[in-house]
Amino acid sequence: MTALTLSNVCKSFGPVDVLKNIDLTVEDSEFVVFVGPSGCGKSTLLRVIAGLEEATSGSIDIGGQVVNTVPPAKRGIAMVFQSYALYPHLTVHGNMALGLKQAGHPRDEIERRIAEAARMLSLEAYLSRRPSELSGGQRQRVAIGRAIVRKPKLFLFDEPLSNLDAALRMNTRIEIANLHRQLTASMIYVTHDQTEAMTLADKIVVLRDGRVEQVGSPLELYNNPANRFVAEFIGSPAMNFVDADRVGGPVGATLGIRPEHARIGDTGPLSGQVMHVEKLGSDTNVMIDLGRDSRFTVRVFGQYEIDPGAEVRIDYDTARTLLFSTEGARIAS
């Protein structure tokens, strides 16, 4: 069964079209990640699914029921916000209970669900505290707990980890992955973070300017991007683009080479001068100026000594390169 089906969804704010003809399905217990540059409409799409914004046209189907006119509370969804959005005047317990009370659940059922969520998120010790007495990570867990107790068919996360520091972010990421395994609900997750997208997703949706550019599994998008935009967006450091005629390709086309598929050596079709070296310990990113306003990043595994200014040649796997037309569409190489 499909948890969510969007058909031809459009959304405009006055004259501005923010979402344009979005078609999308989310299967039961699938983890779908929305990525895209800032302002491309990820949050707006999430709010349209939640019912916080009305779609200008198109239909939204959650769990086999068209919900265009159903209020958010009755759509069987729960949402976790970037800013946590906890009720400041209620305790952690009160925050989790409010939605269930509004829905008219019996008291013992509410207590049972809260106890279960608190156990899953190790929040038992904080149930009587107010949000102002919690740390950022704890607040985010309360926000997730508030979503869990609703037992939704579909979870919506809008950049839930972007306010946390790196270590906490990784822990919470793992926690969310665990939750997804335990709850077997569908989840839609918006993020800017490459690692979150690649590690959590069953399916990544790349958005640009309110349009879906490509949908696919993380590795599908990485290995087989539909166009230059997706190729550039997925993967970090980003893919290198070189004018194809420099290496004997068709004039006007662009050759895409992933930093990890290139090598620095004495031979190779490309040459340039080292501009900058980033030593990350586990690997080293070498940025090379190819001339003609073109830059190239080579990712070397392990530690690698090279000084800026050195003249180098670059070699790469010809089998793993991608060819794009001037308009950015993929062409067979």
Next chain:
Amino acid sequence: MNKARRNPANTLAMHGALILYTCIALFPVFVILINSFKTRKAIFREPLALPDADSFSMIGYQTVMKQGDFFLYFQNSMIVTVASLFFVLMFGAMAAFALSEYRFRGNTLMGLYLALGIMIPIRIGTVAILELMVASGLVNTLWALILVYTAQGLPLAVFILSEFMRQVSDDLKNAGRIDGLSEYTIFFRLVLPLVRPAMATVAVFNMIPIWNDLWFPLILAPAEETKTLTLGSQVFIGQFVTDWNAVLSALSMAILPVMVLYVIFSRQLIRGITSGAVK
């Protein structure tokens, strides 16, 4: 706290300046208070002296108590002020919420129209207001005053409150919607507590002019049973003789209720429960 603030010399200077300002601000009030307890002669002989055995007199308070129904005036002023504030805050907050939260045709125009009232003094419309009150039979009722003061206070209230409500996190309101709260519950339970400091500011701004107003009570409600305190006190100020004992005593007593209201509102100003709501 940073280091500079803990420096004793700085602390001393800061408190010195604040105490000095407090003294200057409170001095007129102090003079009114001490003179209200003195005989008429003593008031003019030594206005700044404290009342002693010779000059002490309650004559002012006695006159005030005898003259007219002073407690009724008090009560009228209190009812008018509190009721007007209540309506200004309630309708102002509701209008501000609608303007800041909902997108509808004419939203900006409506906001501008409401803000226009800040620039146009309501007294310009006195004649029309009087005609309106006569036509609706509200002359010489407290309702006439309450309605006028509510209208007078609304523009600024809407202006200030809508600015503050725009700052209340959208996510918080949306979280409430997903939890099934009605728009009214979101307004009363989530948004109002977060803009409480702004509400207190609006209340303080409106309270003093309403309490002290002479114009509208004189025109709309001069009857004995609807006189406000300010209007009631006017009997002591004559064209040729002024009963200073009575005036000073009436003023001293008029300070008290406003002070109580102020203390209530300023508490709200200080209390901030927003921390931890977002971020």
